[in-house]
Amino acid sequence: MFEIDTLLEKFPTVSHSRMVNRGFGLWVVWSDSLDDSVYRSLMDFGGILMSEDRNEALWYYFTDDVFRVLARLQIWSKLNPMPVFFQVIPLTLLVDYNLHTTIKIADEFSGQSVNTGDDLEIYVHPQFQDTVKSIPGLSLETARHHSGLSKSGWMLLDADQGLGYESLQSWYFVIIPVGNPSDKEFIRGWRAFFSEIQVLLQRLGLQYMTSDLTVIFPISSLTLLKTYLKDLLVLIKRVRNNEGEEVCYWPSVMALIPGKGLNFNDEIPRKANLDWDKLTPDSPHLKYRDAYLLGKDFVINEVRFGSDQESLDSWCMVSLSQEHTETAGAGLEVTISRRIAVGENDECFYCGMKNHLPAECPSKSLANYRGKIWKNLAVVDVKDFTSGFQNIDLKISSMDNPLKGFSDLLLKGNDLENILVRSLFAINAVAQLRILKLVWKSRGKDWPKGIFTSGPEEGEFIWTAVDFLKNGDLENAESLVKRAMLRYSRSYQPRSLMGFISLEQGDDQQAMFYWQEAERLSYSPLQQSYLMFLQGRLFEVTGQLNEASTIYKRIGGTSPNWLEPQYRRCVCMVKMGFAEQAVGSFEDLIREEPLYFNRILIDPEMDRGRIVVLQALSDLWREAETEAKAVAEGLGKLSSDISQWFTEGHEFADEASNFMERMDQLTKVNNYVAFQQLITGVARLTDEIEKRVDYEIRVINKKVEIYFERLKEIQGEASWFPFPKLLTDFNKDFNYCAEKINWIKSQHLKVAETFRKTQKYLDEIDDRLQKLKSRLVTLRVVRDSTLFVMLLGRTFIWLEVIFLGLALLCVPLLAYYAKSMGSNFIIDIIIQQKWEFQKGLIIIMSILALALSAFRAAVVFDKRKKELFEPADSKR
DSSP states (O other): OEETHHHHTTSOOOSSOSEEEEEEEEEEEESSOOOHHHHHHHHHTTEEEEEEOSSEEEEEESSTHHHHHHHHHHHHHHHSOOOEEEEEEEEEEEEOTTSOEEEEOOHHHHTOEEOOOSSOEEEEOGGGHHHHHTSTTEEEEEOOOOTTSOSSOOEEEEEOTTOOOOOOOOEEEEEEEOSOTTSHHHHHHHHHHHHHHHHHHHHHTOOOEEETTEEEEEEOOHHHHHHHHHHHHHHHHHHHTTOSSOOOOOOEEEEEEEOTTOOSSTTHHHHTOOOGGGSOTTSEEEEHHHHGGGOTTEEEEEOOOSOSOOOTTSEEEEEEOTTTOSOSOTTOOOOOOHHHHOOSSOOOTTTOOSSSOGGGOGGGGOOSOOTTHHHHHHTSOTHHHHHHHHHHHHHHHTSSOHHHHHHHHHHSOOSHHHHHHHHHHHTTGGGSHHHHHHHHHBOOSSTTGGGGOBOOOOSSSHHHHHHHHHTTOHHHHHHHHHHHHHHOTTOHHHHHHHHHHHHHTTOHHHHHHHHHHHHHHOOSHHHHHHHHHHHHHHHHHTTOHHHHHHHHHHHHHHOTTOOHHHHHHHHHHHHTTOHHHHHHHHHHHHHHOTHHHHHHHHOGGGTTTHHHHHHHHHHHHHHHHHHHHHHHHTHHHHHHHHHHHSOTTOHHHHHHHHHHHHHHHHTTOOOHHHHHHHHHHHHHHHHHHHHHHHHHHHHHHHHHHHHHHHHHHHHHHHTTOSOGGGOHHHHHHHHHHHHHHHHHHTSOTTSHHHHHHHHHHHHHHHHHHHHHHHHHHHHHHHHHHHHHHHHHHHHHHHHHHHHHHHHHHHHHHHHHHHHHHOOOHHHHHHHHTHHHHHHHHHHHHHHHHHHHHHHHHHHHHHHHHHHHHHHHHHHO
């Protein structure tokens, strides 16, 4: 017993479906094995295999070809019996926002179970009676109730064996070259490329016609269509990459047009309801219902033009899957919100979206330009971009006023949706009014740095006029600007604003005139470049892409360091259909400023060639991703190196640790800009470590020299200390410092362990030298005191001897001379008390000797100190 639930439980649940289509479901059950011819027949008639198990499968068909293929199988089973059960049931196909498919089935069918019989059985739901009867040769018969099936009144299919029951599938494929047919490069490139296509068509036996450089040919079967598309995409890849023979390449737009109701003539391209100027070159465009028939060998890519309402009859592009080509870059599949990319208007001058006019643009509510928005986007995983855009679609679709929804996302919140919307409106920030005010206030001369060198607001009327313009009051804004133009006839400011007013009034020619006039009146390269940029932007949004590209190129001569015009010029090339030629310029921009990679991912104005550009840039992505992974793997070693070179608490170690934390966060982000920030950041840190080590080594060597000199000074000072046995601790610290200084001088400091030890030793040497210095003060006091006492003592001894001699001679001489001099009262007293006088005189003379000795010692102390110590220091 086989149950259909076994197949149904494999389908994912879709909360929000993007496209819905009611069609035909085919439940197939077989015993043993299913013949390959049955499988091929079901697929060739437009069947999509939705789910498969060991002995059962569920197919989906868009058209009633399901009955034709079943009729053929029934006729074939008459000759080759096969025990297969077929059941045709109503089935709804759901497509989610990632273009993945699932089904919705009525509850009455979900619990069915069946066993195969001995012959082929085809059960048809009675809902399809009219459909079957409309096919010649087919009829339905009432079937007896089959146990396990729902009680829906099933009927058996009966086919007339005399009819062929061919599939009604048919298509026309159209190829149109891009460019100017009168250009020599066009003629040479298209002729060479068409010769390659001719070889392919002849090999597949396809008959074609050409009309005004348009190639048209019919494709009558799904198998032929798959073969042709595979060979075509491989051919395009080979020719673009110049593989094999030397051939020329020329971009072309191409589409597969359903053949129902069309005759094979040159009117087919005009009846296709396609804007050929918006198609992406070299990418086959198909209806979704045809693209899903191609199977797993192809990848479906959405396009965004036409109505906001999508169905399986809307257009898409296909490319070969990863198994058949290496051009699809992993991680580059970003689906932009349809609310952003699709609209009934031309591209908005301010933001590039098509869902509003310039006068209604939400960007007018922005006051300042914040360049950090791109840095915020750089830390968002690329795989989250698509889900973010889907959420934007859901939020906007639930609002009565979509523009109000965009304004809310733009101004409030910091979620992923807010970051994406702000990034979208930052793509064309230069063309917005918030940059106009910065240009007016700027005192710089060159883009891009000069725009942030601001001065005060100068001029009358114009600042108020800008506010009126932002609020949509064009009448008052125009009145004020005209007054400013009369008062300041040689000022570029009012004319530049008048250009925006004319733009919002719908007068593009007048806007161009005012900007050209303002350019002539401007006086700095920054102002001239800005006004040229506005002219180029106006040419761009009005479809004059060659003129826009020329102006953007001309800006390079005025502001060579400004990347914005280069980016816009590349976008113009993509819009013209030359996406492949723009890739090289995009790569140069990205290498100079990686932030442009994310800009390309989300730019809605590049829809025509965005897939081609992203596929071509996938090499940059893979290169950066591989290098970033290698760098991420080395972060642990780098952290270890930092800890080996620098001790904990070191100033550089703390800064490096914080930087490493930021780098570690980047390793978790799957974003090209994050890859580049990680690569360049780690390379810069590695270089900084090397520079810091070299600097620290120079500092170490300088410190060692300083410490060595200090140590010699200390040694010289301490060597005169008269009591060396008291210097045990002093000598211990001194010897430690001398030992470590000698060790440092003998080591190679480029080794991390030695470098770190050296830093540790230097801190210890510094501490001990401080201690030695503090102890040396005491030693110096003792030394100087000793020297002073010695000088005083030597002088005192000599003076004491002389004064004692004089004192001893004084009394006898006085007595001797007293006899000859006669009687004298004083002399008589001295002679009578000669011994007391002698003692007093000795004391007085000793004091006098001491005083004179101290005076002399103080006078000669510094001189003797220099004579004694400085020669020894110089000698050392």
